[in-house]
Amino acid sequence: MRTVFRQTMGRESVDMESALARLLDVLMIAMAAALARLLPAGEGHPILEGAFVALDMALAMMLLPWFGVYESWRGRSKLHLTLNVVAGWIVVQLCGLAMMFLLHRAGLLSRIWCVRWTVITAMLLVASRLLIHAMLGRIRRAGRNLRMVAVVGSGAHRDGVLASIAASTDSGFRAVATFDPLHGETVADAGLSSFSELRDFANWVRRERTEEVWLAMPMSQEHAVLRIVEEFSGDLVNLRFIPDVRALAMFDRNVVELVGLPAINLMASPMTPHALMQKALFDRVFAAAALLALSPVMLLVAAAIKLTSRGPVLFSQRRMGADGNVFRIYKFRSMRVHAQQDGVVHQATRLDPRITRVGAFLRRTSLDELPQFFNVLRGQMSVVGPRPHAIEHDDQYRTIVDGYIHRYRIKPGITGWAQVNGFRGETDRVEKMQARVEHDLYYLRNWSFALDMRIVAATVVRGLVDRNAY
Structure with missing residues (x-):
């Protein structure tokens, strides 16, 4: 019952954040339209422009989620988020303009106002997200709002994952422990708890309430992966597999879903x-x-x-x-x-x-x-x-x-x-x-x-x- 309650509360929190983000975006679209009208612009039809703004607000609610702008961007590229936001807004605006053309009302809109509104909205949508992420980055650099990560693996691939976590100080992740299931070697790092036995590692993860366990292992180590999955099958720990497929994959190793099953693209279209x-x-x-x-x-x-x-x-x-x-x-x-x-x-x-x-x-x-x-x-x-x-x-x-x-x-x-x-x-x-x-x-x-x-x-x-x- 406790597990179900925590999962339900987590989903409700995510849904509330997504709803608030959508509401904020819609308000910024309306605010940008008002700001664009305050500046000198060509002749336009105020009522029609208001209808155009309302149409774009509705389109934004429907189309922007397609661009992934309301998903969690913890640890992901802010540049890609910015590009997705701008691309999503451009598509919304193009669809709105297409509707106006179909209704034969585009000629009544002020072109100067329309261009100005488009630019101001894009700037506000991007600026709001960068501001939020800058605030979160500052909080995370101060040691708050972090997700603790225990990395399982060995060799260069594991070390690369640890280095990436350490270099991404604003991502909200911090490596706190390692476990080598293949060779039983420990890492000589004062900032990491290192383990050579699965039982000791699992008990430490539970005791320290570590949220994330990342498996940085070769795809050939299926048996070791299954052991760890089985060990944590009854725990509220996020298990993430970061396989070492660099020598196999033609393109980026994105994960897709096929007939309800996760699959890693080794040689397939790299575009989702x-x-x-x-x-x-x-x-x-x-x-x-x-x-x-x-x-x-x-x-x-x-x-x-x-x-x-x-x-x-x-x-x-x-x-x-x-x-x-x-x-x-x-x-x-x-x-x-x-x-x-x-x-x-x-x-x-x-x-x-x-x-x-x-x-x-x-x-x-x-x-x-x-x-x-x-x-x-x-x-x-x-x-x-x-x-x-x-x-x-x-x-x-x-x-x-x-x-x-x-x-x-x-x-x-x-x-x-x-x-x-x-x-x-x-x-x-x-x-x-x-x-x-x-x-x-x-x-x-x-x-x-x-x-x-x-x-x-x-x-x-x-x-x-x-x-x-x-």
Whole structure:
């Protein structure tokens, strides 16, 4: 009964904190709208703007939890929290604006006020969380609001976990004991209680009311893990497994749930369904906006192609998409119509005679890629991701370039981390393709909404004109 009571009280406390955090966010959205209106702004409809604010408040209540901003961030990256908050608010605002467009009321809103409100709200949402975490960090550095951690394991992996805890003084965790179930060795550290016997270790954990026991052990030590789990099966202790899988995993070792069971991804898409949903939502909104804004440019490009060379305006080619699904990618035609041998693709080279004058300009400025926003709208591509190659090149490189096929764990992109770092154009040597793949895998391992924004900005600033694009 005591166990049930403590668990119930813990859930109620978490639910209350989450409810208060949501209420605070909604109030800050309203306050930011009022602050934005106090400053000089363009003409707007006050009643309609009030309805827009109310709509965004409701959307925030529904959408922000998807971005994990109300979960416990003890020991987790504050930068990721900040990015999640900003990304969540941008999605809320975009959805609100989309509703206004559908109702044909967007034209009655003051654009200056709307932009100002968006920025002020983002600043308030981030500042409030950073302030709370700064206060908690100060409290934790003073030795309060800490969770005591006993680390089980041996060797370099255990030492790395202990070092990470010690270095994260604001995280709210403090290592207080170690136990080596494999070799029975103790740690010579005055600040840690060290044990070589499980019974002594377990009794100490219970006596000192230690909240956390972290198992920093290899995956092969199943028997030792089961012994510890069985020992603490009747205790209110958080047992967390931090396996040493560095030599096995292709990407970050995130834990997922499969048919109700926890699973560690060793070789699977490193992006969670939640992250993919964020990315897909951004892709569709950005692609629609880009096509609307660039439609005059696309019409001029189409006319220039048609007037200067024979053949269709668009060129299409089969490419591999996410999880190996094949689709047809669209580009503005930049070459003269020519016969091509089945199963053989000849990459464009510098001074390639097949490229037209207009085509050379389009390829150099990447304007030939604009029709791919239609691929994005159809869900076949992303705005940012690894660039897709011809299927013939996939067959060639997947066996000779390490990690090549893992580029297709997510949707290919119009631009990517490799492209903004100079890896564009012809890959006439395997080393070039290897470097491109390494950049693509870095993107998959480190994806964030902020990284996508950085790549988009870099594409606009310096990626549109590149000496390697021909």
